[in-house]
């Protein structure tokens with residue numbers, strides 16, 4: 001596996017951990033057949049995977065671009081690159097730690113003018129969800145961090161500690177589309193006066209105590225609040241908007257941009273971004289969804305929506 005020099009200069013590696021990482025990923029790539037079908041990896045092609053994660057999509061794409069082609073894998077989380085290594089180390093994959101918004105600079109550094117395809121598989125991986133130290137899982141008793149890149153920005157527990165009640169309510173409403181955001185913010189502010197909220201399980205039980213579980217819905221009442229905080233600490237919507245503005249110029253004419261989103265805020269941005277971009281032709285009128293068979297094997301796939309556009313200018 002080649003490592004692009006980009007990560008070493010611009011993005012310091014995360015501090016060493018005392019608990020060793022599991023040797024490989026537990027993440028199952030979603031919509032894998034569909035991604036392959038639409039990105040059409042073939043000998044000699046260069047494809048960027050802007051969200052490498054456990055390397056599942058990259059490995060499948062990389063094995064199809066030989067001879068002569070390669071995959072550039074980018075992730076904000078240095079631990080993802082380590083975990084992906086067993087899946088991609090024997091394949092033509094060059095990795096860089098960075099934001100997918102940095103893809104234009106990364107390609108420039110690699111002296112690549114334009115690529116045949118770009119994939120973004122948004123959100124978090126099952127590896128990050130399983131990591132107690134990161135706070136993505138509602139049960140976790142480690143710090144409520146929620147950052148993909150723990151070397152920059154502020155962890156979510158600090159937002160919860162510092163934001164005013166009004167600001168918290170607006171954030172939970174705007175990024176979580178949570179109707180009961182004011183009630184949740186009031187409770188957070190009341191509770192933090194007596195006891196700091198530092199862990200995911202503390203926050204999840206607080207939210208559950210003020211949001212009734214809607215009948216027939218299997219999602220945890222804390223889901224929308226966690227989504228809102230995660231979007232805020234990682235500035236996720238801003239990254240996606242920047243990517244939509246700049247990534248089409250990295251594609252060769254006829255090159256494909258494929259984006260998998262997991263909630264309506266992201267999907268709306270992708271849908272309108274593609275539709276309003278004169279450089280792109282939208283190839284998927286409706287988003288591609290997982291089959292019942294895939295969803296049965298990997299419940300995470302049930303909310304995945306894949307949209308594809310082709311560079312035409």
Ligand SMILES: C[S@@+](CC[C@H](N)C(=O)[O-])C[C@H]1O[C@@H](n2cnc3c(N)ncnc32)[C@H](O)[C@@H]1O
Nearest residue numbers: 029051053054055056057075076077099100121
């Ligand atoms: C759903 S996982 C990708 C899984 C991957 N497709 C696979 O097959 O294993 C999303 C990954 O995107 C990364 N990520 C999230 N936002 C990012 C950003 N703005 N730039 C780069 N990576 C990002 C996360 O750290 C996470 O590893």
